[in-house]
Amino acid sequence: MPVQRDDPYGAFNFLVSLGPGQGGEGSVVGGFSDVSGLGFEVQYAEYRNGNEKVNTVRKIQNSFKVDDVTLKRGLIGSNDLFAWLQSVRQGTIDARTVTITLLDEARKPVSSWKLLSAQPKKWTGPTLAAKGGTETAMEELVLNYRDIEYQ
Template sequence: MAERTDPYRNYRFRVEIASIQVAAFASATIPDESSDPIEYREGTDPFTRKLSGYPKVGSLTLKRGITTSMELYEWWQIIRQTGTGVPNARRNISIILVDDAGNDAARWDLVGAWPSKYQAGDLDGKGNDVLIETLEVAVENIKRTQ
């Protein structure tokens, strides 16, 4: 009888961003990957063929409670003020899924990432929720390495 392998749970993970010291997140949405089909018809073929187009990578969305750490906001300010062509603008990010025993179970490495949108969150005088900041990050390439 084959040994049962349960899927990993989605609530234990960490995010490593090059040169960012404090970066604990409540949620991280791993970017999707896709390739648009290109329809091609040759000569007198009665049907079209489908070829693969250029691969595309979506955006990474990171959410966390606002703290005294300004590192993510300062990264956004570098992009906002100078663009992505300056040193330290684009960074590599790793998202690591952790199993129940605390071991690294899966890893996605994101290359050439830079913040494309920052949102500080919504304030509510009648609420008692944590103020959540959201950082949307454009990604050039993603690879699952584990």
């Protein structure tokens, strides 16, 4: 699905699907305005044989770890996201495949990232203040997950 071109894609045109439990993997739960934290890090172990002539260590690939992903959206009055959070808080294991899809200017998919076995780690509600009246009520969801796939 990745499409190569000379001009980079804008980071403002994307969809987020929270997977089964919300009407299937292809359903979009809400208009998320920010996605951050996509990434992973490979760990390496240092190793050296005792009989090696060169006095240096080798780096041997070990395990890897994925970063937590943070999603932000304007509060839209839907309780579907909070229902998932509440069921997990009450002890239900409800790991999902979360898909983040980057779109081109014609709103056609060009890349996607699948977060496998994603679960909510932290939810932050909106900051409410009666001073200016121009800010949007935003909620934030932090997800942890087992693995990431790129397509």
